[in-house]
Amino acid sequence: AQSVAQPEDQVNVAEGNPLTVKCTYSVSGNPYLFWYVQYPNRGLQFLLKYITGDNLVKGSYGFEAEFNKSQTSFHLKKPSALVSDSALYFCAVRDFKAAGNKLTFGGGTRVLVKP
Amino acid sequence: NAGVTQTPKFRVLKTGQSMTLLCAQDMNHEYMYWYRQDPGMGLRLIHYSVGEGTTAKGEVPDGYNVSRLKKQNFLLGLESAAPSQTSVYFCASSYSTGAGAGNQPQHFGDGTRLSIL
Numbered sequence: 001a002q003s004v005a006q007p008e009d010q011v012n013v014a015e016g017n018p019l020t021v022k023c024t025y026s027v028s029g030n031p032y033l034f035w036y037v038q039y040p041n042r043g044l045q046f047l048l049k050y051i052t053g054d055n056l057v058k059g060s061y062g063f064e065a066e067f068n069k070s071q072t073s074f075h076l077k078k079p080s081a082l083v084s085d086s087a088l089y090f091c092a093v094r095d096f097k098a099a100g101n102k103l104t105f106g107g108g109t110r111v112l113v114k115p
Numbered sequence: 116n117a118g119v120t121q122t123p124k125f126r127v128l129k130t131g132q133s134m135t136l137l138c139a140q141d142m143n144h145e146y147m148y149w150y151r152q153d154p155g156m157g158l159r160l161i162h163y164s165v166g167e168g169t170t171a172k173g174e175v176p177d178g179y180n181v182s183r184l185k186k187q188n189f190l191l192g193l194e195s196a197a198p199s200q201t202s203v204y205f206c207a208s209s210y211s212t213g214a215g216a217g218n219q220p221q222h223f224g225d226g227t228r229l230s231i232l
Contacts, residue, residue: 106157
């Protein structure tokens, strides 16, 4: 079985400050890890993914994430947050052996960036 | 390029009524998925399809049926709606063929907001 935990329901950060959204995962094999962002009344938009290789992954809109195998974590980061980054963020994991490319999502973390 | 299109965007039903949600994708994706999103619970997989004519159960399939008669369409049906099925429903699709296809992201529609009274 595969699972994802996002321990923070909400993260508040001032504009211009670093932003971190935490994610830990559990899979039986090698993980494929994804971050998605959801704006109000919209579907999920893909931000970045880790499949293999470099543990630091760069994605859209200046976001990056660091894969840490020993801590089974995949935290999302942005060096300088913008007000427009306020949204709902989801971490997702897939065991590379899972049929149908099925993803398991975390519960989501709401990010509020204050001016 | 429309991507993934869901119809309708909003719907209110009475308990016991039936309805069908339509998902259409124009990216020639093999795999398609139906999720429901509830506050604090993330997205939970209802059913999915790995190709035309095939469907499989996900995490929360009870009370729902699906059909994939055409590659580009994936229908989600509620035979007898219940208040517990009030949710936002998302359809997604992804590639499946070729090397590395398994690591491709899923592409999502903008959702159907369904209320069951």
